[in-house]
Amino acid sequence: MVRVGDEVSNKQVIFRDYVIGSPKESDMYLTTGTIKLKVPENSNAVLVKNLYLSCDPVMHFFMRKTTGLSKSGYIFYTPGSVTSSRYGVSKVLDSGHPEFKAGDLVWGITGWEEYTLITKTETLIKIQHTDIPLSYYTGILGMAGMTAYAGFYEVGAPKKGEYVYVSAASGAVGQLIGQFAKLEGCYVVGSAGSKEKVDLLKNRLGFDEAFNYKEEHDLNAALKRYFPESIDVYFEHVGGKMLEAVLLNMRHHGRIAMCGMISQYNLDEPEGIKNLIQVLYKWIHIKGYTHRNYYHLYPKFLDLVLPYIREKKLVYVEDIVEGLESGPAALVGLFSGRNFGKQVVVVARE
Template sequence: MAAAAAEVSNKGVTLKRHVVGFPTEDDMELVTATVRLTVPPGSAAVMVKNLYLSCDPYMRSRMTRHEEPSYVPDFVPGEVLTAFGVSKVLESGHSGYKAGDLVWGIIGCEEYTLVTNPESLFKISHPEFPLSYYTGVLGMPGLTAYAGFFDVAKPKKGEYVFVSAASGAVGQLVGQLAKITGCYVVGSAGSDEKVNLLKTKFGFDDAFNYKKEKDLNAALKRCFPEGIDIYFENVGGAMLDAVLLNMRLHGRVSMCGLISQYNLEQPEGVRNLFCIVTKRIRVEGFMVTEYFGTYSKFEEEMAGYLKEGKITYVEDVAEGIENVPAALIGIFYGRNIGKQLVAVAQE
């Protein structure tokens, strides 16, 4: 036991300062601490070895200093960032976990984390899949896509579905879930390579590169001559304005995120809100955390789709904890192709 408590090196990534505007790699810092790979006596904490870290858009909000408490706590300069990730339990003071368990949940952006609220972790039931999937299709982004599409948008077979940021972690899944449901699905993305992926890999009926469209309204009219029943909203701003003009009666906007706005000091104004009245549109926001209680059911259903080949998943994997800053920054520039994550260690 004494040997197990020897200190080891623990590299991690901290925030150097709160961020205004676009974050840069220099806003973060790679630091090396030491840690004893053990749980303090009497503690119900769990010591984990981190295998994969997830880079998600909501993390941008945490890099800002908010005057009033935000929906997620601000990161504290000098402290290691936290993120969703996949880990292996090394030692557990909690009766629900034992050494060797594979889990996902909120961990530190570091090599080893002492998780002091292990109730927040989820056990991994399907280790036959790549474990990295638990940062995506089988983890938080997967549940986000599933809940935001089925529970919020309430799709019906034959409806017209538009997904923005469609090749991202959530978007690629929403499109495929829409196809499974029998919808007509179009996605937008920020490069021809991503557009090609949507059409060839994810089975979208159509897709366009929004950066090449002079007129988003015209692009949507071209793709949806009959209009849009469901908009799965990941970006906000000008795209939302154009979508509102093209919604059908009783359309639904499932508002997942507004990534185009996160680095702006002031959000863009959206002007076409009167369409919400005239077309009786429902715009509804949601947070995946409210669906965590349904995770097991989701995990089984999504595992089934993966096994049946009905869902495919594309990841963009950076290697090494030192690449967290670049990987995280990259998602705000759309550099990633598919779900961005960082591989920290082998199991």
């Protein structure tokens, strides 16, 4: 049992250098440093013990040498520094911040390490409901949940009876969007990259239909088969060829809620979308969005999903790996679709 003021060893996942192409395990390495478990005098930082860390496709974005995006407030990784998580669940050990005290559980941006001194506390949210598995705050009750909620209710906003398509549908966000769609009376089809994922979508998550995109040599034909009446709302997590096929199958006045393009992140040269003119022909509405623009809705979101989770009307599939040392492989696995549901790394269970 550690105590405030102790100097302890701190296992860390270090980001080695900027990534070109797909991230590899060797882009990160493990090291062990030390940390004093105390917030410096006159600081409003928070010192936490990390419990659960989220693996998210967006982390690849922060690993690239990218300039010109500073206006958006993104924090890119620095080579030689600890990898940061978007997001993690942590326990406060010491706090100089009036809103957090020792013993509090929080979720927000933290480090891929055992203990983190969090100086940028803006993203920290105190966890109020602990009857729910704590790991859920890396997913359904965290960034993925907020992304799905904002995407479904604020951006795509499908109405009862509308035809909804979700790509990467068994992923952290997709599985929730599909379930929201069913709860709201939509017809929903999802695509994923393996038979097991397709079974998950149809049998556990309640999608009306699902297909394995890797087995479809003609995505346009596949979408025509699943959407003979075309698509009202598409939730875009993939990009590239999938987006082209979707554009051909959208309805007039269709909406595309865009929060990811995982097929494109690792390409040196992204695929060109050649039929964007469909947006013109069909008066399509495309909107890029991020959960970050909707945090003011977090309480409303909790009011909606907590009862659903407790009543088991909403299920959440996690792929949990144990130990910080499993982190790099788990993160890299996202880009080949190795994960089965939301990818979580357990650093410690309490």
